[in-house]
Amino acid sequence: MSIYEHFRDDEKPFIDAVFGWQDFVISRYAPKCTDFLDPRQQEILNLIIGQHGEVRTYFCGGFEAAERKRALLVPEYFHVRQEDFGLTLFELQYPKKFAKITHREMLGALTGLGLVRDKFGDLLFKDDRVQFVAAQEIADFVLTHLTHVGNVKVSCKEMPLSDILHIENHWEEAVGTVSSLRLDAVLSEIYNLSRTKIAQYIQSGKVKVNWKPVEKTAYELAPGDNLSVRGLGRSRLFAVEGVTRKGKQRIRYGRLIS
Structure with a gap:
């Protein structure tokens, strides 16, 4: 095999x-x-x-x-x-009283430098502090070229890893039933939307499974899959916990709340 x-x-x-x-x-x-x-x-x-x-x-x-x-x-x-491991920690310096930086803007600024996502680790946000982890081999390039996030002028300060913001994800868990483990069926249950509406999200490229875009409504999920829908947030299929008398699959899932 x-x-x-x-x-x-x-x-x-x-x-x-x-x-x-x-x-x-x-x-x-x-x-x-x-x-x-x-x-x-x-x-x-x-x-x-x-x-x-x-x-x-x-x-x-x-x-x-x-x-x-x-x-x-x-x-x-x-x-x-x-x-x-070759890790470099940066903290963003910017006018915090007059500007707010989002995760999407930060990621866009980094990839906008012409660097692939694989060269960056977690983007960390706590109150008005913004940090990110980068591969050491691109650290000098980032330090020199990252001057704006969106319309906000910024600079990067290299920090010791001991000063990293410790952020933990928290999941709101629930149990539901689905007719199958198709992507549209599971997302419909998790986000409490019709399969027609979910299909629109999928087919317009707004859905990712395990951090990769998926545009097939019939894509088959498996326990442990991480999901995200642009504008609706992230979720995870934790487990399939059996079959109901009507033949539906009982799933346990979570939505990211922080």
Whole structure:
């Protein structure tokens, strides 16, 4: 049985990359640090390599509850230090009394520099403070070129990782029933909207599953999938907890409230 059978088709390129990293570590007996990975990618990496055998895997995103983390694949017996992950923490300096910066604006400003999302970790907001984690290899570029977020003039100050804002996600959990695990059916239950309305969101490119855009209403979900609908917020399918007498599937899910 091929290992690909355990994963979705769109995850195959990432699986190939994982095997490439593994071969690099084994053949060169040297560590391999990846770009920032989302939680689903971290899960896949752990399932394929884990902590056993010739290669071991460690993750760091600046703090324990970080969502996006860099992975460090190392030979057995390699001593891992935090600095091996190549993380740089920036805090935004801007006129806080006169401006407010949103997550979407911040992400747009960073990717607008011509850098891919994989080079950035979590974007952290607390009161009027804004921080973000970046790969060390692009830190000088960001420091020089990030001068505006939207119409707001900004500058970046490099901070020690010990000063990172510790943000934890909180989920409002609920239980419901769906006719199937189709994307439109599950989102309809979670957001309490008709499947017709949900289909409009999906087909207009406003829905992501595990941080990737999905435009097929019939896309089949699985427990653990992370979902987002632009304008409605983020959610997660935690588990499928059985079948009702009428043949519907009972699901447990959560919506992100902070």
